[in-house]
Amino acid sequence: MIYNIPFFTVVALIAIGMYAMLFKRNLIKMAIGLTIVESGVNLFLITLGYRKGGFAPIFTDLPPDVSPADIPGKMVLPVPQALTLTSIVIGVAVLALILSLAINIYRHYGTLESEKVRRLRE
Amino acid sequence: MSDEKMSVIVQTIAGMLFPMVLIFSFYVILHGHLTPGGGFQGGAIGASAVALLIVAYGSKTIEKKMAEENLSIFESLGGLVFVIVAIAGFILASAFLSNFLVGEPLFGQIPGWGESPLNSGGFLPILNIAVGMKVIGGLSAIVLMLALVSREVKEQ
Amino acid sequence: MKKLAFIGFVVFCLFLFYAAYDIRDFGAPPSSMDDRIIGSYNSTTGEWEYGAVNETGANNAVTSVVFDYRGYDTLGEATVLFTAIAGVMLLFGGRKHE
Numbered sequence: 001m002i003y004n005i006p007f008f009t010v011v012a013l014i015a016i017g018m019y020a021m022l023f024k025r026n027l028i029k030m031a032i033g034l035t036i037v038e039s040g041v042n043l044f045l046i047t048l049g050y051r052k053g054g055f056a057p058i059f060t061d062l063p064p065d066v067s068p069a070d071i072p073g074k075m076v077l078p079v080p081q082a083l084t085l086t087s088i089v090i091g092v093a094v095l096a097l098i099l100s101l102a103i104n105i106y107r108h109y110g111t112l113e114s115e116k117v118r119r120l121r122e
Numbered sequence: 123m124s125d126e127k128m129s130v131i132v133q134t135i136a137g138m139l140f141p142m143v144l145i146f147s148f149y150v151i152l153h154g155h156l157t158p159g160g161g162f163q164g165g166a167i168g169a170s171a172v173a174l175l176i177v178a179y180g181s182k183t184i185e186k187k188m189a190e191e192n193l194s195i196f197e198s199l200g201g202l203v204f205v206i207v208a209i210a211g212f213i214l215a216s217a218f219l220s221n222f223l224v225g226e227p228l229f230g231q232i233p234g235w236g237e238s239p240l241n242s243g244g245f246l247p248i249l250n251i252a253v254g255m256k257v258i259g260g261l262s263a264i265v266l267m268l269a270l271v272s273r274e275v276k277e278q
Numbered sequence: 279m280k281k282l283a284f285i286g287f288v289v290f291c292l293f294l295f296y297a298a299y300d301i302r303d304f305g306a307p308p309s310s311m312d313d314r315i316i317g318s319y320n321s322t323t324g325e326w327e328y329g330a331v332n333e334t335g336a337n338n339a340v341t342s343v344v345f346d347y348r349g350y351d352t353l354g355e356a357t358v359l360f361t362a363i364a365g366v367m368l369l370f371g372g373r374k375h376e
Contacts, residue, residue, distance in 0.1 A: 023283075049307065058340070059338075072316070079348075093260075100267075100369050106275065160340070
């Protein structure tokens with residue numbers, strides 16, 4: 001379907017992030033590319049679980065005119081949202097580790113360009 | 123960079139906002155089984171409150187108030203509570219991480235249609251609090267450590 | 279070599295584009311999917327027959343999935359967070375006071 005606009009957004013995000021990871025030499029830019037790919041994957045999971053006109057899978061604040069007979073087939077899927085929640089926290093942890101490694105590299109070599117880091121090694 | 127503190131206006135506003143953000147974070151954590159939110163989200167909000175203090179007051183001042191070793195101990199305590207509750211499910215009920223409190227009169231009330239009692243959910247609120255402690259401690263320790271180290275790198 | 283890498287990247291992007299074109303429609307997952315977790319409420323007896331609220335007692339189905347149905351996943355995620363913090367402490371903790 002050509003109307004799958006959110007899926008094309010996912011493709012654009014993953015392509016931009018992959019480009020930054022593959023063709024940029026700065027370590028911070030590579031970390032930014034990894035984060036963009038990660039947000040593309042999160043958006044993909046959320047998009048898979050979306051249902052048009054559906055309610056959030058929380059029974060506390062449903063609209064007042066919703067009766068229990070309306071519920072089957074009318075709720076957004078909860079499992080992709082739960083997996084995305086896990087994925088976001090793992091992404092933050094991995095990003096912190098990447099940034100601290102980048103800080104360490106900058107301390108030792110005085111630069112963040114990956115090719116110069118390789119040349120300085122003795 | 124010798125003086126990384128911000129101006130007095132920013133410091134005062136940050137000091138006033140810090141308890142409010144922390145209370146909102148506790149609300150999101152404690153009502154995680156009823157409203158949108160939970161341990162991860164509330165923990166991220168609390169860690170952002172600590173990050174606000176670090177930006178306003180400078181990392182050295184905050185490090186004297188809360189050492190990152192204490193934050194790390196707080197985080198490990200959250201993980202310990204999680205594992206203990208999971209093993210209690212193994213001992214008291216059928217399996218590891220099984221919800222042994224659901225159906226009990228105190229914690230495990232099952233809500234009907236349109237009801238939202240706070241004492242529902244079995245062991246989910248306990249796990250929410252454990253994960254909230256873990257995320258607040260862990261992300262605050264990471265932010266504090268990165269702020270301290272980047273300050274050192276700038277001074278070199 | 280860099281040209282070859284760029285060609286591979288373009289092929290990868292075209293494959294992704296075709297996959298996004300060929301995937302099922304947006305906003306219309308199969309109707310029976312996750313019905314087991316969302317559950318059904320019996321209005322005459324006033325009880326949940328099956329599903330998240332009956333089994334875990336929480337109104338928020340996402341929380342019940344995160345901590346109950348997929349609790350092992352959350353435990354592993356907590357381990358990943360702990361390991362990342364231990365790594366950051368290992369990199370910086372010892373030499374902070376120099």
